[in-house]
Amino acid sequence: MSLLKRIKEASPEERVEEVLEGQSLIEHPEPPKKDLIAAFREGRPKETVKPEERKVDKHQELKSILHKKILKEMKENQDVEEIIPKIDGMAMEIIKEDEAFRGRIDRKRIVDELINDLTGFGPINPLLLDENVSEVMVNGPDHVYCEQNGKLKLTRITFRDDEHVMSIIEKIVSPLGRRIDESSPMVDARLPDGSRVNAIIPPLALNGPTLTIRKFSKDPFTVENLVEFGTLSEEMAVFIEACVKARLNIFVSGGTGSGKTTTLNVLSNFIPDDERIVTIEDAAELQLGQDHVVSLESRPPNIEGKGSITIRDLVRNSLRMRPDRIVIGEVRGAEALDMLQAMNTGHDGSLATGHSNSPRDMLSRLETMVLLAGVDLPVKAIREQISGAIDLIIQQSRLKDGSRKIVSITEVQGLEGDVIVLQDIFTYQQTGISEEGKIFGKLIPTGVRPKFYDQLETSGIHIPASVFVEEEW
Numbered sequence: 001m002s003l004l005k006r007i008k009e010a011s012p013e014e015r016v017e018e019v020l021e022g023q024s025l026i027e028h029p030e031p032p033k034k035d036l037i038a039a040f041r042e043g044r045p046k047e048t049v050k051p052e053e054r055k056v057d058k059h060q061e062l063k064s065i066l067h068k069k070i071l072k073e074m075k076e077n078q079d080v081e082e083i084i085p086k087i088d089g090m091a092m093e094i095i096k097e098d099e100a101f102r103g104r105i106d107r108k109r110i111v112d113e114l115i116n117d118l119t120g121f122g123p124i125n126p127l128l129l130d131e132n133v134s135e136v137m138v139n140g141p142d143h144v145y146c147e148q149n150g151k152l153k154l155t156r157i158t159f160r161d162d163e164h165v166m167s168i169i170e171k172i173v174s175p176l177g178r179r180i181d182e183s184s185p186m187v188d189a190r191l192p193d194g195s196r197v198n199a200i201i202p203p204l205a206l207n208g209p210t211l212t213i214r215k216f217s218k219d220p221f222t223v224e225n226l227v228e229f230g231t232l233s234e235e236m237a238v239f240i241e242a243c244v245k246a247r248l249n250i251f252v253s254g255g256t257g258s259g260k261t262t263t264l265n266v267l268s269n270f271i272p273d274d275e276r277i278v279t280i281e282d283a284a285e286l287q288l289g290q291d292h293v294v295s296l297e298s299r300p301p302n303i304e305g306k307g308s309i310t311i312r313d314l315v316r317n318s319l320r321m322r323p324d325r326i327v328i329g330e331v332r333g334a335e336a337l338d339m340l341q342a343m344n345t346g347h348d349g350s351l352a353t354g355h356s357n358s359p360r361d362m363l364s365r366l367e368t369m370v371l372l373a374g375v376d377l378p379v380k381a382i383r384e385q386i387s388g389a390i391d392l393i394i395q396q397s398r399l400k401d402g403s404r405k406i407v408s409i410t411e412v413q414g415l416e417g418d419v420i421v422l423q424d425i426f427t428y429q430q431t432g433i434s435e436e437g438k439i440f441g442k443l444i445p446t447g448v449r450p451k452f453y454d455q456l457e458t459s460g461i462h463i464p465a466s467v468f469v470e471e472e473w
Contacts, residue, residue: 121172150398173189188283231404242463258397278296279296327352333369370382383420424448426444
């Protein structure tokens with residue numbers, strides 16, 4: 001079987017195993033306890049475990065020679081698909097010509113690494129193919145971390161140098177019309193599979209080019225998956241689906257990496273197929289199953305500092321697009337005012353996410369973001385807008401064991417005086433922790449029936465009142 005055919009027909013798992021040569025990508029560095037105690041007593045930060053110093057050996061030398069030959073072939077207008085089957089033969093020729101390479105290098109490993117550079121994203125390609133890895137973090141050429149099962153781990157992967165990392169970043173951002181250089185050293189982008197990418201380079205990044213990739217499942221998670229993961233219960237899934245179909249305005253809040261976007265995607269898929277949905281994001285991540293979906297994406301300024309299209313611009317424009325539902329990937333600035341006004345003027349059933357540690361904090365952040373719009377409004381007027389617009393806040397968190405849970409579902413009941421009244425409908429109660437550190441708990445009702453219960457009934461959606469009583473769970 002030809003090399004190209006073997007690569008194309010191999011499953012992602014087989015390709016990962018081939019690249020790894022049967023070795024684990026992940027290190028488990030455990031500094032001696034004595035050193036940690038000494039570091040603590042001396043008041044100095046503990047030293048991080050660094051990968052072994054890379055040496056310029058025959059492996060790297062052969063790879064460099066092959067790389068130059070490939071570049072020469074590409075300059076002769078040969079297609080990448082034509083070059084890939086030749087790489088193994090090129091390596092064989094070089095080894096035959098130079099006896100120093102014989103028996104000292106792994107030809108298969110070098111060929112696979114070069115193929116990853118040509119057809120994938122270089123050394124991190126095996127991590128991107130591994131379904132158990134949810135995030136990849138490149139802190140310069142020598143330190144590559146990944147998140148696996150909610151835990152950060154140092155891998156054995158390294159890049160040749162800063163230029164190697166830069167070439168991978170360029171490969172990601174160039175097809176999207178984005179650029180990254182000294183004049184524009186930060187960029188947000190996405191991979192073809194929808195994974196979110198952030199890159200920042202020197203002089204801002206002191207450790208070298210830094211790349212962060214938040215992976216998303218090829219097949220979007222469904223509510224059944226979230227129930228299976230323990231993010232929410234089956235009863236809660238029924239309740240949240242009813243809230244979306246009843247056109248309640250729902251806000252998903254939580255910290256970084258808590259699973260807000262995943263939950264928003266699941267909520268969005270509850271929207272009926274006969275409604276027109278407009279999604280607004282910085283980098284398109286939502287994967288909706290409905291047919292009538294219009295996806296909008298913001299745009300950064302060009303090299304002259306012009307041409308920027310913000311989330312706020314897109315929210316304003318979406319109101320002229322006859323939307324039945326507006327879904328905003330994340331609210332983080334002045335667009336909060338336009339979003340609240342839209343929710344208050346007939347665009348019911350809107351969904352959005354935001355960063356916060358609790359539902360109360362989310363409301364405080366929204367007040368601050370409204371003030372960023374430059375409109376001189378009294379605080380009470382802003383709170384009236386918020387209390388009238390948002391019906392439900394779903395708070396999500398990543399627990400210490402790395403699991404992601406919905407920790408509270410809170411109703412916004414209205415304004416009393418100058419205070420927005422919040423009422424928890426469901427809260428997460430931790431019941432224990434295993435020896436391995438796994439946290440056990442459940443989302444239980446508080447016994448309070450939400451004020452919008454009648455609105456659910458009016459919409460033809462019946463939920464037994466017993467759902468809100470703990471004894472029935």
